Amino acid sequence: MIEQPVQARRGSDGYQVVNVAVDGGYHPAVIMARAGVPLRLVFSRDDDDACSERVVFSDPRVDRRLASRGTTIVDLPARPPGAVRFTCGMGRYRGSIEFAEERPATTLGRLMDQADRLRAPLGTALVRWIWSMPIIALLALLAFDLTAAIVMAGAAFIGWVAVGLWGLGRPLKASEGNHATRH
């Protein structure tokens, strides 16, 4: 049976968390996680198979005994993007964790994210302004008035500059923390 990868959820104390059932293998066997955020794995063992006794991680090298019945927590430190494998003591049960940079789900969100990375509020405003052009063009088409379209485009640009400047003044958010750990 092929199982779907499971994305680690946001937990408390800055951890991302995923539950893994150990019963003739690891469920899920493929875990998607965010790079730069510590990962907490909550293993729950449901069988008495010798394979369920230990779990060994490739990098960082972590070797842990799992409680025979009940849960065992394994915390991994923040990782760079890449894969970490985990197996039982003999390598029969296999799992992997894919650490990837966090990305906004939508195309618009991704573009906004890239725009934010330009740092300069003017650059951000320009990208957002260009992005809003189709809407401005559509409105101009509906109004069929060139002067109104130019005024609207100008107003949109000033608006995005204002938003960009305001954004610089805000305290750093969680995503900024991720950047810091990579430096």
Ligand SMILES: [Cu+2]
């Ligand atoms: Cu084994």
